[in-house]
Amino acid sequence: MEIQRAEPGDAGEILTLQRAAYVSEAQLYGDPYIPPLVESLQQVRKAIETGVTLKAVDGGRIVGAVRGTLAGTTCLVGRLVVAPDRQGRGLGTALLRALHERVPEAEAFDLFTGHLSEGNLRLYRRLGYRETRRERMDDHLTLVHLRR
Template identity: 80%
Template sequence: MAVIEWAEPEDAGEILTVQRAAYVSEAQLYGDPFIPPLVESAGQVRKAVETGAVLLAREGTRVVGAVRGRMSGTTCLVGRLVVAPDAQGRGTGGALLAALHDEMASALAFDLFTGHLSEGNLRLYRRHGYRETHRERMSDHLTLVHMRRQV
């Protein structure tokens, strides 16, 4: 099982590598190789680590997952929950999400979004208490499903 810990700025490159690997399947699912997680730079990831809450999952010395949280008022905005493809299906994503909920204990709600075709993501979020609030059509191929977890 992976160890969950706070990310450090020097982890940005490894986080980005995992993020890109994890989002390739999403890009294929939606037919868009330029989704934001795939074009984000290491500098942008580093800034996220420096300015928000970024947790990572480590197996030995290898980063196998990460998640971001940022407070907006009393709501934690959850983003970029990623798990390396070869480490998926072992509970790492759920462990990262649960750890973020614990770390951001002052939040009264947690908000996130995912694509409408991302059934695995939707199942994971529902298991962790998220409920759909609305949908936002972005293009012919993509509708974002916005979800909230009330504390």
């Protein structure tokens, strides 16, 4: 497995991977319209062109991805995705570590996840992220914001 910078031509495969990876989150929160599931191909392509998007490639297949966007000296981390058949094998950890290394100018890394996403929260805490605040979105979702 190799982690590389994504290119605009990867947008379709990354979007497919993203949708597959976020189905379990949609089920967890009872909401099939969460942003990662309704994002367009053009939005994914633009994110690749304007930020740092890394992909994990194994045998020619993209099996994971993560995005980072610099806002001042803070890297906003988003859309960490791992193929459902590859989850639980350290790919998410490897992708986040690679993002930390490839954005050395960032003094902080910020991200968020849902309050019920215990696996995500464990991963982020293990990598040094600490909760900064909670934001109630509606009856079934509270966003947990974390910083490293």
